[in-house]
Amino acid sequence: MSKPIYHITPFTLLDYPDKTACIIWFAGCNMRCKYCYNIDIVKGKGHFRYEDVLPFIESRKNLLDGVVLSGGECTMHADVIPFVEDIKKRNMLVKVDTNGSNPKVLEKLLSANLVDYVALDFKALAKNFYHVTQSDLFTKFEKSLNILLSASIPFEVRTTFHSTLLELDELISMVHYLGNKKYKGIYYIQHFLNHCETLGDVGNDYRRVRVEDLKSDLVHVVVRN
Numbered sequence: 001m002s003k004p005i006y007h008i009t010p011f012t013l014l015d016y017p018d019k020t021a022c023i024i025w026f027a028g029c030n031m032r033c034k035y036c037y038n039i040d041i042v043k044g045k046g047h048f049r050y051e052d053v054l055p056f057i058e059s060r061k062n063l064l065d066g067v068v069l070s071g072g073e074c075t076m077h078a079d080v081i082p083f084v085e086d087i088k089k090r091n092m093l094v095k096v097d098t099n100g101s102n103p104k105v106l107e108k109l110l111s112a113n114l115v116d117y118v119a120l121d122f123k124a125l126a127k128n129f130y131h132v133t134q135s136d137l138f139t140k141f142e143k144s145l146n147i148l149l150s151a152s153i154p155f156e157v158r159t160t161f162h163s164t165l166l167e168l169d170e171l172i173s174m175v176h177y178l179g180n181k182k183y184k185g186i187y188y189i190q191h192f193l194n195h196c197e198t199l200g201d202v203g204n205d206y207r208r209v210r211v212e213d214l215k216s217d218l219v220h221v222v223v224r225n
Contacts, residue, residue: 003046019065026071032134034200066093075102100144118155158188179218
């Protein structure tokens, strides 16, 4: 029996907007983003089966609003849909953090009304996607974005900014890309978290982006940290 789950964070007020939640961290990822600091999760093996964590979720169903599926990449795992069904049977909200690389799984989750909120990572535009992620998965990311744009649930798009991987001009182009897609949610720009070991050993980055630098009238941009 596979063990897809690496770790559980029992409580968070930060990872699901306006909700109390726990986080289920899935082991493994199909991208190798150079700024990623979840090295143990991305490269490591899982420690828990789904049935191992369900008693914990059961114990929290009247204490927390929801469950966040993060990682790693939760949509890589074969039985994630039945697992989410088990969570929803407990009348809990489900948020999925995803890099968008498995649009078919995302579409199945949405079609079955199993997901209440999605955070979609926008790594880069097509021309720079491999440089940032070491993968050729931009087309699948774009399919996932299109699926979410047609869905009825709230979702956010977010990008981690490190100036050695993304130039300001490209970040502006990414804002315009979302505007052309008629994206109406919030686009979060997250500055790289310094002083962390990363997959690509990118080093610290002290350049900061301001909302006014991004020249956006079509997309609501929020800069974090």
